[in-house]
Amino acid sequence: MTTQLPGTLADRVRGQVIRPGDDAYEEARHVYNAMIDAHPDLVVRCTGTDDVAATVRYAAENGRAVAVRGGGHSVPGFGTADGAVVVDLSLMQSVDVDPEQRTASAGGGTTWGRFNDATAASGLATTGGIISTTGLGGLTLGGGIGYLCRGYGLSCDNLVSAEVVTADGTVLTADDDRNADLFWALRGGGGNFGVVTRMTYRVHPVDTIYGGPMFFELADAPAIFAFFREFIRDAPREYGGFPAFQIAPPLPFVPEDRVGDTFIAVVSCWTGSEAEGERVIDRFRQVARPVAEHVGAMPYPALNSAFDPLVPPGLQHYWKAAFVTELTDDAIAAHVEHGARVPVVNSTMHLYPINGAVHDVAPDATAFGHRDATFAAVIAGMWPDPADNEAHTRWVKDYYAAIAPHSEAGGYTNFASADDQTRVAENYGANYQRLREVKRRYDPGNLFHLNQNIRP
Numbered sequence: 001m002t003t004q005l006p007g008t009l010a011d012r013v014r015g016q017v018i019r020p021g022d023d024a025y026e027e028a029r030h031v032y033n034a035m036i037d038a039h040p041d042l043v044v045r046c047t048g049t050d051d052v053a054a055t056v057r058y059a060a061e062n063g064r065a066v067a068v069r070g071g072g073h074s075v076p077g078f079g080t081a082d083g084a085v086v087v088d089l090s091l092m093q094s095v096d097v098d099p100e101q102r103t104a105s106a107g108g109g110t111t112w113g114r115f116n117d118a119t120a121a122s123g124l125a126t127t128g129g130i131i132s133t134t135g136l137g138g139l140t141l142g143g144g145i146g147y148l149c150r151g152y153g154l155s156c157d158n159l160v161s162a163e164v165v166t167a168d169g170t171v172l173t174a175d176d177d178r179n180a181d182l183f184w185a186l187r188g189g190g191g192n193f194g195v196v197t198r199m200t201y202r203v204h205p206v207d208t209i210y211g212g213p214m215f216f217e218l219a220d221a222p223a224i225f226a227f228f229r230e231f232i233r234d235a236p237r238e239y240g241g242f243p244a245f246q247i248a249p250p251l252p253f254v255p256e257d258r259v260g261d262t263f264i265a266v267v268s269c270w271t272g273s274e275a276e277g278e279r280v281i282d283r284f285r286q287v288a289r290p291v292a293e294h295v296g297a298m299p300y301p302a303l304n305s306a307f308d309p310l311v312p313p314g315l316q317h318y319w320k321a322a323f324v325t326e327l328t329d330d331a332i333a334a335h336v337e338h339g340a341r342v343p344v345v346n347s348t349m350h351l352y353p354i355n356g357a358v359h360d361v362a363p364d365a366t367a368f369g370h371r372d373a374t375f376a377a378v379i380a381g382m383w384p385d386p387a388d389n390e391a392h393t394r395w396v397k398d399y400y401a402a403i404a405p406h407s408e409a410g411g412y413t414n415f416a417s418a419d420d421q422t423r424v425a426e427n428y429g430a431n432y433q434r435l436r437e438v439k440r441r442y443d444p445g446n447l448f449h450l451n452q453n454i455r456p
């Protein structure tokens, strides 16, 4: 049983404090994954760092767990919890771009769509996720995989500084010179160490890209995977892209009689010249004839938001993740068997390459613990109808069981589900023990435990 929280927080913050019974509560208690049905004690829509610090202190004083919510995309729903105090950062989305210094700084609740639009105005970008509604915060702190990572590293590799509210409500700056141990841990250790209220990134000249999706017959899947395995070993770093299983949505470029069929897709993003991009992407057409494709020149933010309609808020989510060093023929066979059974248009498997610039960074230079892997695979179960929960969760579990013997022990923490807490050590990989030491230093009481939790 929880005791009623005293009503003093509203006097300490400028943002809205939402309690059970308030009109705004029903909407505020929910996150992106509709499977999560938690009832927090408070949701605080913070307007700035002072609000965050006051809310963290208040939660600590009252013995409440802190649920941190940025973009709200956590599959386990870490941005809400029964009885918790939610630090909602969604109002903190200001982005400042410095084109001369090639940096961009963003509030802790910024989504990639906002960030990319702001940096694109100066012809710049940094590695972010492939969906525009995902938050910078959760994605970067777990590592950050996307189209640009082969060229520019993970999102966390581009973080140059962070403003952090720690468990005692102190505001710190973490960078290479200040609180360097905390800065190290933030780059791969997730939300374990505090609330990041501002992040500054290195940004790169990325303007119009050349790319988009190609859909190939399922029968071509073994050849596409086998080609991708060889191609990606030393593909130019301007290439970012991934194979995926995808049911064709009703889009203008898909022949009407093929809508609803399952395909092996390749989604590509080329940041070099258009002519060279055409040549590189044409190599896929030499492997098999695409049934449908939508490849061309477009602004980077357009590709970053192209698949948003497939993943609207309010779907049920259950995901599994695996790191893969060698994509063996047996692994490909397992993908083909289970990928062909993808049950619904929203669900998918993506096999993201994380070589190139990701491997330039030493394995212990940041907390991201799996720089030896070539790929990060995600089996992303996403579906609209809760009546399908058992069947669709089963598809994810069976698929994962089939690829696990061909994968490393750990998976990417940002793709993990709530039942992956038992895999935390292997998911954080080689840097787990050092992460525990930093956790002991900055959050010995484990106030921030609603995450893939590193126990102090």
Ligand SMILES: Cc1cc2nc3c(=O)[nH]c(=O)nc-3n(C[C@H](O)[C@H](O)[C@H](O)COP(=O)(O)OP(=O)(O)OC[C@H]3O[C@@H](n4cnc5c(N)ncnc54)[C@H](O)[C@@H]3O)c2cc1C
Pocket: 031, 067, 068, 069, 070, 071, 072, 073, 074, 075, 077, 078, 079, 089, 108, 109, 128, 129, 130, 131, 133, 134, 135, 136, 137, 138, 139, 140, 141, 142, 143, 144, 145, 146, 190, 191, 192, 194, 195, 196, 197, 311, 414, 415, 450, 451
């Ligand atoms: C549709 C979809 C697409 C995705 N695509 C990609 C992708 O392309 N690449 C990739 O790498 N990942 C991807 N992910 C996974 C994503 O990285 C994680 O779900 C991540 O946690 C989302 O961050 P968020 O801020 O949106 O989530 P939230 O639910 O708001 O946050 C999740 C957790 O992260 C921590 N956190 C978030 N913000 C902060 C902050 N400011 N300070 C401290 N802690 C914070 C907290 O522990 C929080 O509970 C995707 C997820 C979804 C649902």
